[in-house]
Amino acid sequence: xxxxxxxxxxxxxxxxxxTYVAKKYKKTDTRYEARLWLVRTLIEMEDFERADEVIxxxxxxxxxxxxxxxxxxxxxxxxxxxxxxxxxxxxxMEEAILVQKDKKLLTRWMFILGQLYAIQGETIRxxxxxxxxxxxxxxxxxxFWAQMNRALAxxxxxGSSFDIKKVLLxxxxxxxNLEYRDKLYY
Numbered sequence: 523x524x525x526x527x528x529x530x531x532x533x534x535x536x537x538x539x540x541t542y543v544a545k546k547y548k549k550t551d552t553r554y555e556a557r558l559w560l561v562r563t564l565i566e567m568e569d570f571e572r573a574d575e576v577i578x579x580x581x582x583x584x585x586x587x588x589x590x591x592x593x594x595x596x597x598x599x600x601x602x603x604x605x606x607x608x609x610x611x612x613x614x615m616e617e618a619i620l621v622q623k624d625k626k627l628l629t630r631w632m633f634i635l636g637q638l639y640a641i642q643g644e645t646i647r648x649x650x651x652x653x654x655x656x657x658x659x660x661x662x663x664x665x666f667w668a669q670m671n672r673a674l675a676x677x678x679x680x681g682s683s684f685d686i687k688k689v690l691l692x693x694x695x696x697x698x699n700l701e702y703r704d705k706l707y708y
Contacts, residue, residue, distance in 0.1 A: 524556070528563055536563045554580070554590045561597050565604050573601055592622040596631060603638070612638045629658040633668060640675045648675040662698065669693060670705060 524539030540563060543556035557576055564573035580586060580594055599614035615635045622628040636651035652672040656665055673686045693699050694706050 524559055524563075528559065528566075531566070533563050533567045537567065551587050551590075554583070554586060558590060558593055558597055561601070565597075565601055568604075570601070570605060577601060592618050592624075592627070595621070599634075608638055608642050612642065625658065626660075629655055629660045629664065632658070633660075633664060636668070636671060636675075640671065645675045645677050645679075648672075666693070666699070666702065 524536045524543065527533070527536035527539060537560065540556045540560035544553045544560060547553050547556070557580055561573050561576045561580070564570075564576065577598060586594065595614050595618035599611045599618060602608070602611035602614060612635065615631060615638060619628060619631050619635060622631060632651055632655050636648045636655065639645075639648035639651055649672050652668040652675070655668040659665070660668070669689055673690055676683055676686055690706055694703065699706060
């Protein structure tokens with residue numbers, strides 16, 4: 523129910539549900555999931571002080587189950603992104619990627635990491651991360667935007683643009699990119 527409220531952007535209700543679940547189920551692993559969702563909710567509510575408190579509580583938890591570690595690291599990365607602390611967000615995302623086993627989430631997080639590298643001006647690392655995203659064979663739209671972001675992140679200091687031009691020209695010939703031709707030409 524709390525997740526439904528979260529996705530409806532009814533953060534006040536979501537916060538109360540997650541707080542209740544975390545308190546009610548103190549002796550089960552459910553409390554960790556509830557706290558993770560509580561942190562996400564607090565971040566969206568821009569209550570960064572309270573979000574930081576819950577993050578510290580989870581960081582100090584000695585019995586945090588392994589299954590929650592990737593989500594916890596990604597949530598901390600989101601916290602730092604919202605605070606525009608991109609260096610710290612990059613470190614958290616790199617750690618999250620190392621421990622994530624779900625291919626779809628891993629690919630999505632790699633894409634986000636590529637964006638973070640690009641924001642920080644680390645174009646070579648961004649380019650490599652977008653290449654790695656494409657190698658994971660994600661759904662088509664993510665693959666398309668990984669290739670596009672790769673081209674957008676390119677600078678002349680990165681070396682030859684031959685690879686990127688070749689990929690973009692190939693994408694122009696593909697019929698499934700008809701609606702994106704304006705972006706490709708740009």
